[in-house]
Amino acid sequence: xxxxxxxxxxxxxxxxxxxxxxxxxxxxxxxxxxxxxxxxxxxxxxxxxxxxxxxxxxxxxxxxxxxxxxxxxxxxxxxxxxxxxxxxxxxxxxxxxxxxxxxxxxxxxxxxxxxxxxxxxxxxxxxxxxxxxxxxxxxxxxxxxxxxxxxxxxxxxxxxxxxxxxxxxxxxxxxxxxxxxxxxxxxxxxxxxxxxxxxxxxxxxxxxxxxxxxxxxxxxxx
Amino acid sequence: xxxxxxxxxxxxxxxxxxxxxxxxxxxxxxxxxxxxxxxxxxxxxxxxxxxxxxxxxxxxxxxxxxxxxxxxxxxxxxxxxxxxxxxxxxxxxxxxxxxxxxxxxxxxxxxxxxxxxxxxxxxxxxxxxxxxxxxxxxxxxxxxxxxxxxxxxxxxxxxxxxxxxxxxxxxxxxxxxxxxxxxxxxxxxxxxxxxxxxxxxxxxxxxxxxxxxxxxxxxxxxxxxxxxxxxxxxxxxxxxxxxxxxxxxxxxxxxxxxxxxxxxxxxxxxxxxx
Numbered sequence: 089x090x091x092x093x094x095x096x097x098x099x100x101x102x103x104x105x106x107x108x109x110x111x112x113x114x115x116x117x118x119x120x121x122x123x124x125x126x127x128x129x130x131x132x133x134x135x136x137x138x139x140x141x142x143x144x145x146x147x148x149x150x151x152x153x154x155x156x157x158x159x160x161x162x163x164x165x166x167x168x169x170x171x172x173x174x175x176x177x178x179x180x181x182x183x184x185x186x187x188x189x190x191x192x193x194x195x196x197x198x199x200x201x202x203x204x205x206x207x208x209x210x211x212x213x214x215x216x217x218x219x220x221x222x223x224x225x226x227x228x229x230x231x232x233x234x235x236x237x238x239x240x241x242x243x244x245x246x247x248x249x250x251x252x253x254x255x256x257x258x259x260x261x262x263x264x265x266x267x268x269x270x271x272x273x274x275x276x277x278x279x280x281x282x283x284x285x286x287x288x289x290x291x292x293x294x295x296x297x298x299x300x301x302x303x304x305x306x307x308x309x310x
Numbered sequence: 311x312x313x314x315x316x317x318x319x320x321x322x323x324x325x326x327x328x329x330x331x332x333x334x335x336x337x338x339x340x341x342x343x344x345x346x347x348x349x350x351x352x353x354x355x356x357x358x359x360x361x362x363x364x365x366x367x368x369x370x371x372x373x374x375x376x377x378x379x380x381x382x383x384x385x386x387x388x389x390x391x392x393x394x395x396x397x398x399x400x401x402x403x404x405x406x407x408x409x410x411x412x413x414x415x416x417x418x419x420x421x422x423x424x425x426x427x428x429x430x431x432x433x434x435x436x437x438x439x440x441x442x443x444x445x446x447x448x449x450x451x452x453x454x455x456x457x458x459x460x461x462x463x464x465x466x467x468x469x470x471x472x473x474x475x476x477x478x479x480x481x482x483x484x485x486x487x488x489x490x491x492x493x494x495x496x497x498x499x500x501x502x503x504x505x506x507x508x509x510x511x512x513x514x515x516x517x518x519x520x521x522x523x524x525x526x527x528x529x530x531x532x533x534x535x536x537x538x539x540x541x542x543x544x545x546x547x548x549x550x551x552x553x554x555x556x557x558x559x560x561x562x563x564x565x566x567x568x569x570x571x572x573x574x575x576x577x578x579x580x581x582x583x584x
Binding site for chain 2: 148152155156159160161162165175177178256257260261262263264265266275277278279280
């Protein structure tokens with residue numbers, strides 16, 4: 089099975105961006121998940137809604153909002169360009185941004201569910217014994233919920249690999265530069281190149297399969 | 311107390327996030343590959359970004375490769391629906407040339423001053439055709455036959471948003487059969503979807519572009535709508551304001567009108583605009 093250079097580039101970009109995005113959103117995802125699972129405060133449901141929004145919106149709409157915010161004429165994009173000379177639109181950074189926003193809710197959902205499963209009695213017991221909240225987090229909450237957290241991370245990673253609506257809006261669909269594997273598949277479908285579609289779908293499936301398989305191995309070895 | 315700690319953690323997290331973002335951008339692949347290119351051909355760092363309608367994917371890829379070789383520059387093409395591309399231009403996306411699948415988007419951009427109006431060239435013309443599955447044997451001579459019993463389902467792009475659907479509705483109305491076939495219409499999310507319905511045998515006929523019919527091996531053209539039945543389907547090209555390489559961008563638009571590129575466009579079923 090031969091791949092063209094552009095398809096190889098798309099494959100590498102997809103995996104790289106999805107991994108990078110996961111590293112980027114994992115710490116804030118852990119924090120937001122913890123906050124949503126373990127504390128109550130005014131505006132909690134608002135935070136929850138904002139985080140979950142990309143899950144509900146059509147990806148193209150999320151992408152459009154990102155385009156408005158991060159383009160050179162948008163508030164954040166303008167700032168990034170002036171301060172650091174960064175251009176998000178039509179760049180690999182745009183890919184990472186788009187898939188991060190789209191996969192963040194899935195990661196957080198997984199983390200929230202996992203952490204809600206940890207008994208609050210164990211945590212308060214640790215606290216009454218004088219443990220710092222951070223220590224409680226790292227020695228009680230986290231070890232007891234890691235499976236669900238890994239599950240959320242894998243779900244987010246898989247979603248990143250498949251995302252293309254928001255990516256196309258922000259990063260564009262530039263072969264050899266910002267065209268991811270799923271964008272390549274989308275383009276092939278749009279232009280009627282059937283044989284190539286099947287080939288790339290097979291590759292996508294294999295990647296997802298391997299990712300899940302590795303995750304399973306992780307579970308049992310721990 | 312807890313909340314204060316959390317705030318502190320949050321700020322820390324944001325800071326670390328920002329630093330991650332920055333460190334990644336410093337050795338982002340685009341820059342490193344740019345650097346690699348610079349070392350290969352030090353005097354040619356020019357880079358054009360061409361925004362092309364999805365239907366141009368194959369033709370434009372081939373053309374930009376030729377232009378790259380002739381001018382010794384780098385040409386990147388970004389393919390999406392014309393209205394997506396229009397929005398990207400309006401938001402200041404870094405791009406140089408825009409080739410749309412209808413004049414609507416380019417006219418909107420012209421009105422708001424996002425493009426150099428004087429650089430506009432109508433490059434291509436597409437035709438609207440009726441296709442059937444390659445194995446189908448439909449008696450078909452004139453559009454009124456669409457009303458016949460043998461044709462139960464007709465695929466068409468969504469007639470309000472999809473350009474091919476808008477043109478299709480216009481043509482059917484002009485031929486006076488829009489009302490008669492209403493019940494038989496199946497709307498596609500885009501022209502490709504309409505084509506796929508025909509290819510898979512789920513509908514009897516579909517209204518698509520000539521270019522779609524040329525690419526697909528599973529359909530045959532059974533009728534071509536007369537040019538007078540709908541607004542001309544033109545593909546205009548224009549230079550985007552804010553381009554870093556204005557003269558190169560203008561050159562690219564001119565290049566689209568040469569006999570070299572005409573040959574490529576025709577190969578993919580387009581007609582050259584006069």
